[in-house]
Amino acid sequence: MALDTSTDAFVKFDRVQKSYDGETLVVKDLNLEMPKGEFLTMLGPSGSGKTTCLMMLAGFETATHGDILLDGISINNIPPHKRGIGMVFQNYALFPHMTIAENLAFPLEVRKIGKSEREAKVKRALDMVEMGAFGGRRPAQLSGGQQQRIALARALVFEPELVLMDEPLGALDKQLREKMQFEITNLAHNLGITVVYVTHDQTEALTMSDRVAVFNDGRIQQLAAPDVLYEEPENSFVAQFIGENNTLEGVVREIQNGRALVQLDSGDLIDCKPVNVSAPGQRTRVSIRPERVEFHKERLSPDAHLLKAEVMEFIYMGDIFRTRLKVAGNDEFIIKSRNAPDQVRLQPGETIEIGWLAEDCRALDA
Amino acid sequence: MTDSSAHQPMIAADGLPLKKSLARSLRREKTRALLLIAPLLVFVLLTFIFPIGSMLFRSVENEIVSNILPRTVVELENWDATSGELPDEAVFAAFVADFVVAVEEKNHTRLGSRLNYESSGMSSLFRKSGRKVAKWNPETDGPFKEKLIKTDKGWGDPETWAIIKTHSGKYTNGYFLNAVDMQRTQNGIEAQPESKQILIKLFLRTVKMSLIITASCILLGYPVAWILANLPSRSANLLMILVLLPFWTSLLVRTSAWKVMLQNQGVINDTLVWLGLVSNDARLEIINNQFGTIVAMTHILLPFMILPMYSVMQTIPPTYLRAAKSLGATNWIAFWRVYFPQSIPGIGAGSILVFILAIGYYITPEIVGGTEGVFISNRIAYHISSSLNWGLAAALGAILLVVVLVLYWAYDKIVGIDNVKLG
Numbered sequence: 001m002a003l004d005t006s007t008d009a010f011v012k013f014d015r016v017q018k019s020y021d022g023e024t025l026v027v028k029d030l031n032l033e034m035p036k037g038e039f040l041t042m043l044g045p046s047g048s049g050k051t052t053c054l055m056m057l058a059g060f061e062t063a064t065h066g067d068i069l070l071d072g073i074s075i076n077n078i079p080p081h082k083r084g085i086g087m088v089f090q091n092y093a094l095f096p097h098m099t100i101a102e103n104l105a106f107p108l109e110v111r112k113i114g115k116s117e118r119e120a121k122v123k124r125a126l127d128m129v130e131m132g133a134f135g136g137r138r139p140a141q142l143s144g145g146q147q148q149r150i151a152l153a154r155a156l157v158f159e160p161e162l163v164l165m166d167e168p169l170g171a172l173d174k175q176l177r178e179k180m181q182f183e184i185t186n187l188a189h190n191l192g193i194t195v196v197y198v199t200h201d202q203t204e205a206l207t208m209s210d211r212v213a214v215f216n217d218g219r220i221q222q223l224a225a226p227d228v229l230y231e232e233p234e235n236s237f238v239a240q241f242i243g244e245n246n247t248l249e250g251v252v253r254e255i256q257n258g259r260a261l262v263q264l265d266s267g268d269l270i271d272c273k274p275v276n277v278s279a280p281g282q283r284t285r286v287s288i289r290p291e292r293v294e295f296h297k298e299r300l301s302p303d304a305h306l307l308k309a310e311v312m313e314f315i316y317m318g319d320i321f322r323t324r325l326k327v328a329g330n331d332e333f334i335i336k337s338r339n340a341p342d343q344v345r346l347q348p349g350e351t352i353e354i355g356w357l358a359e360d361c362r363a364l365d366a
Numbered sequence: 367m368t369d370s371s372a373h374q375p376m377i378a379a380d381g382l383p384l385k386k387s388l389a390r391s392l393r394r395e396k397t398r399a400l401l402l403i404a405p406l407l408v409f410v411l412l413t414f415i416f417p418i419g420s421m422l423f424r425s426v427e428n429e430i431v432s433n434i435l436p437r438t439v440v441e442l443e444n445w446d447a448t449s450g451e452l453p454d455e456a457v458f459a460a461f462v463a464d465f466v467v468a469v470e471e472k473n474h475t476r477l478g479s480r481l482n483y484e485s486s487g488m489s490s491l492f493r494k495s496g497r498k499v500a501k502w503n504p505e506t507d508g509p510f511k512e513k514l515i516k517t518d519k520g521w522g523d524p525e526t527w528a529i530i531k532t533h534s535g536k537y538t539n540g541y542f543l544n545a546v547d548m549q550r551t552q553n554g555i556e557a558q559p560e561s562k563q564i565l566i567k568l569f570l571r572t573v574k575m576s577l578i579i580t581a582s583c584i585l586l587g588y589p590v591a592w593i594l595a596n597l598p599s600r601s602a603n604l605l606m607i608l609v610l611l612p613f614w615t616s617l618l619v620r621t622s623a624w625k626v627m628l629q630n631q632g633v634i635n636d637t638l639v640w641l642g643l644v645s646n647d648a649r650l651e652i653i654n655n656q657f658g659t660i661v662a663m664t665h666i667l668l669p670f671m672i673l674p675m676y677s678v679m680q681t682i683p684p685t686y687l688r689a690a691k692s693l694g695a696t697n698w699i700a701f702w703r704v705y706f707p708q709s710i711p712g713i714g715a716g717s718i719l720v721f722i723l724a725i726g727y728y729i730t731p732e733i734v735g736g737t738e739g740v741f742i743s744n745r746i747a748y749h750i751s752s753s754l755n756w757g758l759a760a761a762l763g764a765i766l767l768v769v770v771l772v773l774y775w776a777y778d779k780i781v782g783i784d785n786v787k788l789g
Contacts (some may be wrong), residue, residue: 058688060688080691081691081692081695081696081697082694086692087689089689091683093683093685097708105695106690106695110693110694110695111694139486155418155693158693158694247761261402
């Protein structure tokens with residue numbers, strides 16, 4: 001998908017700021033552009049401003065400063081009911097006094113769509129989420145997953161081009177959540193709708209989205225495709241927030257040919273890829289994914305720097321082994337190894353040597 | 367488990383049927399629970415159920431005539447009240463015999479007032495005759511027919527005896543008939559004379575005004591409850607104190623305050639005159655009539671409407687309104703189609719509370735109601751404390767109770783009592 005759509009973005013946040021109390025900014029200078037048909041997730045810890053952004057897009061909050069554009073038109077002064085944006089709420093917000101069919105017919109009724117057409121559309125929407133037989137029930141008679149489907153169908157039944165979802169799967173159990181993740185992405189791609197999805201669950205964000213915007217402290221920390229986000233985090237917040245991550249702290253000694261030599265606080269030297277560092281002497285936080293750490297020396301390049309590690313704990317997790325090490329003073333250092341027939345099970349108390357490819361070890365901001 | 371076990375009762379480990387075992391093990395707990403509530407149960411029984419029961423019984427009880435005039439009642443059975451002739455000597459002799467005993471025990475005036483409810487004049491007839499008849503000897507001074515008629519012409523009127531006979535039963539529906547503007551005569555049940563027909567009108571007025579008061583409370587209370595439920599909790603608590611403030615002031619003070627506000631030379635009239643909206647010689651009559659009662663009672667009962675509405679509205683998450691708007695509904699449609707239906711249980715609970723309180727209200731109509739704005743309860747109070755016709759008061763109270771129960775039942779049929787929530 002072409003991401004360079006600065007000229008004809010479907011959704012555009014232009015220097016948007018939001019403050020509730022006039023003293024602190026909840027959203028600080030937000031700039032975001034989305035092409036039509038994209039599935040974009042706003043991911044971040046609670047209080048990071050992601051839900052506020054969604055509410056501003058839906059029209060329930062007004063931007064303190066800046067413009068929000070939908071299809072090239074500023075929607076700052078358009079009330080929510082005229083924006084034509086579908087929305088799925090955290091607790092579904094299905095109207096308890098109406099049947100499922102009435103819930104679905106509601107957006108069509110207020111749009112004054114005729115009865116026969118209305119019924120056809122409701123039926124089509126129900127069939128789409130495989131809930132065709134439930135039209136006569138009340139929301140309270142449905143399970144959480146079924147309510148979720150209905151909420152989705154209701155947000156889609158009036159055929160909006162943009163659908164917002166505010167942590168829609170938060171209340172479901174893990175299995176159902178995974179199933180619904182798959183269904184929602186499929187539906188969105190089949191219908192060609194643009195989706196803005198808010199969650200604090202990073203797995204959900206990675207598996208569902210075309211692009212993920214990681215929010216923290218009212219700013220987008222990084223906006224990228226899931227694989228880029230995971231493998232090439234641009235700062236230590238993103239590295240920490242997305243996936244499991246090991247950090248080691250130290251000082252840059254030299255930068256040469258796209259390699260940085262970092263001296264850890266323990267005195268050890270390691271090779272890194274410089275990301276947020278530019279000059280020797282800078283403090284840095286080095287980030288490395290647990291599955292990229294290698295302790296089979298023969299698989300590493302001969303000139304790689306090695307670190308001594310003490311095995312603290314071995315956890316058998318079925319498909320993988322998760323081993324906690326003490327490395328350079330950090331006893332929360334995790335490595336993951338695949339459960340293969342020839343895989344070594346490390347014993348607590350054992351001392352080993354670990355290393356990694358320099359590209360996998362990113363020197364980020366301190 | 368064998369097949370037969372499906373038909374036989376389950377057996378516990380000690381060999382007893384499971385049901386029996388369970389009952390035994392629960393008995394201790396049940397006894398303790400009963401003992402815990404016993405004080406309340408006794409209290410309610412003694413101070414509530416029993417007095418109400420005895421009050422209701424009073425509305426049909428009529429032993430006074432047959433107790434005070436036992437022999438007369440027996441003799442009157444042989445007399446045809448519709449014949450237009452006086453009863454014979456035997457009745458008069460029996461009456462004098464009863465009457466002398468009654469005067470000795472000072473019961474004759476009580477009987478006089480009882481029969482006075484049915485026909486005015488009976489009370490003075492009994493009182494006057496009492497003094498004279500007391501000196502007679504029932505054994506030797508007969509015959510009494512002429513003698514009694516001589517003491518008072520009233521005894522020569524067959525009507526007097528017809529009334530005694532008509533109301534001689536141990537139980538009577540007379541009070542209930544009176545309560546609905548009817549009366550019991552020797553010719554059966556008849557309507558009261560037009561001039562005495564007041565109670566049905568009062569009942570209808572009470573119901574009508576209670577409905578108006580309930581409706582005004584809904585109209586005034588709904589927005590307040592909505593604001594309370596949607597404000598941040600700090601400001602909501604402050605506003606809640608304002609709503610509850612009337613509860614902490616005496617009812618009498620509040621009602622008197624309305625008297626000050628609404629009277630002819632009161633605050634409202636003075637202000638209107640000062641503003642030039644009303645001329646000084648045409649001040650508004652807004653007290654001592656129905657308007658005054660409705661205004662004062664709406665104010666006094668408003669908290670009873672706001673509180674249940676508020677607690678129901680608090681449970682309606684704001685996301686419903688947002689969802690409706692995101693689906694394309696205007697503010698009004700979102701409110702009317704989504705918010706309002708969910709707040710109906712609160713309106714129902716508040717309405718039942720206000721209506722039932724209003725229909726039995728006494729103090730406020732008494733003070734600001736004048737003659738046009740009084741309720742049936744004021745009539746009940748009058749019969750309890752002034753006319754001392756407790757039987758009629760009890761009958762009126764019983765009818766009021768039935769009216770409330772019928773309306774409650776109707777509400778259940780139309781709206782459904784499950785649809786009432788206090789929060």
